[in-house]
Amino acid sequence: MTTTLITGANRSLGLETVRRLIDAGHTVHAGMRDPDAGDAARALGAHVLPLDVTDQASVDAAIAALPELDVLVNNAGILGTSHGVDDLDADAMSSVLDVNVLGIVRVTQAALPLLRRSGNPVVVNVASGVGWPRWLTTPGHDEFGVPTIPYAASKAAVVALTVQYAKNLPGMRVNASDPGYTSTDFNGHSGYQTVTEGTDATVALATLAQDGPTGEFHDRRGRIEY
Template structure:
């Protein structure tokens, strides 16, 4: 059985990704900052839960230790936890980068020993084409006019981390993705987006790549994107 950890999975795209991967037979761990919400989501889906705050080193270490003790390895890691803030000041920048970029480093570094024990390790980062220079400078793209500077910058960092990890660990697949504009709590103020179920299918496609699948890419549902 494929052992899978999804961060920020008690709602939105993470929750729907968990549902879809469970249907494919994965042993899914829902990582949630709020333990109670994670347990509730896991109970609804038939998954397992673990308290995991990507901004807290101790929480991350404890979560991966729990999975290690229960499963002894990790086959799929989905970096889904993220925040979107529209302010532009120092404290907001620190929060945005701590969650959207530094959190990826914390969780990846803690997960690497478990991923190395997998026969087919796979890491997927829910990033954004809002962090693509190509997209935000293209007037024909929706990212061109979105006022989300810190979100875009932190997601650019998330995608670059994906590329760098892919280069450093050729035995593990690392890919970032643009899931599509999705109606979640995070985007409620914009009043835009499709269902989390549709976007989760994009995550699921990359999360189920075989050993011959690509690595070090930024993709959406149509394939590789410019960065």
């Protein structure tokens, strides 16, 4: 049985990833800041864990509660409150980086001892095409018109972080996923993809075999070339 931890698993993409990986036969631990908001995950058969990725003590307690771990899906993320230059300051940037980037580091570092005991350890970091400079600068791409600075910068950092983790952990499959323009609370449900379509890349990467790719960035169509 494959044991999986998903952060930010109480709704939207996180909850759909819970559902799909349970359907794939995984034992899923659904991490979330407020376990009282975990009824939907529990109804799917997940084990709900209190887990705040900005709090090292919370992260350590959640990892300590796991009997084993094969797959880590770092899904937790926030959009932030700054959406341009005029409302941007260091605090607005810091709050987004704390969740979207440092949160991945906190959870991954705490989980490494368990992952190293797995026969097929896998890490998936949920990034975004909004962090892909080529798409941010290409007219016609969904990402082109997005002005948000902290979120885009944080997701660019997630892609680089993923590549560097993969280099340092050659015995693991470490990849990043791009959900694409998916209908979620993040965008006021304006996205044209369903949450199932938005989790295609994450689920595919979470179910990789030992000979699967590592250090790559994928959307639902496959690898995004650097």
